Amino acid sequence: MARGISFGVIAPPHPFEEARGMVLEAERLGFDSFWLSDDLQGSLEPLTVLAALAVEAQKIRLGTCVVDAQCRHPASLAQAAATVDIVSGGRLILGVGTGGFGMEYGFARVQNPVQRMRETVEVVNRLWTEQQVDYSGTCYRIKAPGLEPRPVQKPHPPIWIAANSPRSLRVAAELGDGWLPMITSPEGYREDLETIGRHAATGREPHVEPALLLHTNVAQSREASREVFEPAVRQTLLWLSGRPVERLGYGRPRSVSEIPSEAVDRLYAYGSPEDCVSRLEEFVESGVRHFILLIQPQHLALENLRTYAEKIIPSIR
Numbered sequence: 001m002a003r004g005i006s007f008g009v010i011a012p013p014h015p016f017e018e019a020r021g022m023v024l025e026a027e028r029l030g031f032d033s034f035w036l037s038d039d040l041q042g043s044l045e046p047l048t049v050l051a052a053l054a055v056e057a058q059k060i061r062l063g064t065c066v067v068d069a070q071c072r073h074p075a076s077l078a079q080a081a082a083t084v085d086i087v088s089g090g091r092l093i094l095g096v097g098t099g100g101f102g103m104e105y106g107f108a109r110v111q112n113p114v115q116r117m118r119e120t121v122e123v124v125n126r127l128w129t130e131q132q133v134d135y136s137g138t139c140y141r142i143k144a145p146g147l148e149p150r151p152v153q154k155p156h157p158p159i160w161i162a163a164n165s166p167r168s169l170r171v172a173a174e175l176g177d178g179w180l181p182m183i184t185s186p187e188g189y190r191e192d193l194e195t196i197g198r199h200a201a202t203g204r205e206p207h208v209e210p211a212l213l214l215h216t217n218v219a220q221s222r223e224a225s226r227e228v229f230e231p232a233v234r235q236t237l238l239w240l241s242g243r244p245v246e247r248l249g250y251g252r253p254r255s256v257s258e259i260p261s262e263a264v265d266r267l268y269a270y271g272s273p274e275d276c277v278s279r280l281e282e283f284v285e286s287g288v289r290h291f292i293l294l295i296q297p298q299h300l301a302l303e304n305l306r307t308y309a310e311k312i313i314p315s316i317r
Contacts, residue, residue: 004289005284005288005289005290005291005316005317006032006033006289006290006291007031007032007033007290007291007292007293007308007313008026008031008032008033008034008035008061008063008290008291008292008293009022009026009031009033009034009035009292009293009294009295009301009305010034010035010036010037010065010213010292010293010294011023011034011035011036011298011301012036012037012043012298013036013037013043013044013045013046013049014042014043014044016044016049016052019036019044019049019053020052020053020056021302022034022301022302022305023053023056023057023060023062024056024057025302025305025306026060026305027057027058027059027060029305029306029309030309030313031060031305031309032060032061032290033060033061033062033063033093033290033292034053034057034060034061034062034063035062035063035064035065035093035095035292036049036050036063036064036065037064037065037066038064038066038067038068038071038099039068040071040105046064046067047064047067047080047081047083047084048080050062050063050064050084050088050092051083051084051087051088054084054087054088054089054091055087059091060091061091061092061093062084062088062091062092062093063092063093063094063095063160063292064081064093064094064095064096065095065162065180065213065292066095066096066097066099066160066162066180067094067095067096067097067099068097068099068100069096069097069098069099069113069116069117069120070098070099070100070107070110070113070116071099071105071107072120074119074120074123074124074127074140074142075123075127075142075144075147077120077124078123078124078127078128078147079147081094081124081151081157082128082147082149082150082151082157085151085152085153085157086149086151086152088152089152090151090152090153090157092151092153092157093157093158093159093160093178094124094157094158094159094160095159095160095161095162095178095180096117096120096121096124096159096160096161096162097117097161097162097180098113098114098116098117098162098168099113099117100113110139112138114165114167114168114171115137115138115139116139117161117168117171118171118175119135119137119138119139119140120139120140121159121161121171121175121176122135122137122175123135123137123140123142124159125156125159125175126146127142127146127147128146128147128150128151128155128156128157129146129150129155129156130146131145131146132144132145132146133145133146158177158178158209159175159176159177159178160176160177160178160179160180160209160211161175161176161178161179161180162180162181162182162213163176163179163180163181163192164181164182164183164184164192164243166195169192169195169196169199170199172196172208173195173196173197173198173199173200173208174199174200176208177207177208177209178208178209178210178211178290179193179196179208179209179210179211180211180212180213180292181211181212181213182212182213182214182215182294183213183215183236183237183240183244183267183268184212184244184247184267185244185247185248185266185267186266186279186282186283186285186286187286188244188247188248189212189283189286189287189288190286190287193210193286193287196208196210209289209290210287210288210289210290211288211289211290211291211292212283212288212290212291212292213292213294214268214269214280214283214291214292214293214294215233215236215267215268215269215294215296216268216269216270216276216293216294216295216296216304217229217270217271217295217296217297217300217304218270218271218272218273218275218276218304218307218308218311218312219270219271219272220272221271221272222270222271222272222275225270225271225272225275226270226271228297228300229268229270229296229297230261230264230270232296232297233264233267233268233296234256234259234264235256237253237259237263237264237267238253238255238256238259242254242258242259244263244267245259245260245263245267248263248266248267250262250263269283273307273311273312276308276312277312277315277316280312280316281316284316293305293308
């Protein structure tokens with residue numbers, strides 16, 4: 001690992017046995033981290049699952065990618081995350097995002113989700129590290145003792161911020177221990193990382209670990225990979241209102257058919273092992289130091305994981 005490049009993988013937390021099988025295989029193959037998403041629909045609760053997996057997976061770091069700040073009160077989040085850190089012996093990475101995926105379950109949509117994310121991170125940090133917390137923000141007002149027991153990691157488990165917008169990039173710069181964007185080109189990644197550098201707060205630890213949630217698929221050829229990979233990621237781009245495509249200069253698509261194949265090529269890593277190595281090298285040159293692989297389609301995850309470990313990761317490290 002001469003260049004300090006780390007690799008993780010994200011898996012659905014349901015069914016539990018699939019998540020269990022993947023974390024054990026990822027640890028066996030030498031991956032650095034294992035991540036679960038946060039969604040109220042069709043998913044087990046990720047911090048609970050990570051605590052269970054921590055008992056069996058002994059070395060790999062465990063992360064949330066990412067906790068929904070709109071659906072979690074920071075005090076209960078701080079307690080749950082501290083529990084995972086204790087059970088795992090200090091291996092938690094808490095990924096936090098603006099979220100907003102639980103509105104159909106009665107969570108009120110906030111006017112300023114980035115501000116709520118900011119305050120969530122601030123409160124969690126203070127509950128983990130201070131004896132008495134007196135916090136007055138726009139979203140939360142808390143006057144209470146700091147939480148006990150404390151997490152294992154000192155001063156606290158790292159908090160990584162999911163950020164792609166200008167305002168959330170500022171939060172990552174000022175409060176994050178890591179930055180965790182998704183669906184961007186190497187050029188866009190470099191630009192946003194430079195923005196984080198400009199916003200970094202004076203007087204705080206300057207290191208923000210630059211990560212990337214990367215949708216990927218590896219097959220024998222680019223054509224074979226495209227056939228199974230492209231339909232799924234096109235739907236994801238449309239779900240994101242086409243913003244990553246628009247940033248590339250293609251305009252905002254209104255349907256899957258309006259997404260150019262060239263946009264898919266620039267935003268993802270897919271194809272043969274050589275194709276994937278080439279794309280990952282571009283991201284490394286743009287500053288990525290921790291790749292979190294989202295393998296699509298999911299039924300190929302274990303096969304792809306092994307191919308990455310054997311044919312791709314050695315070339316990047």
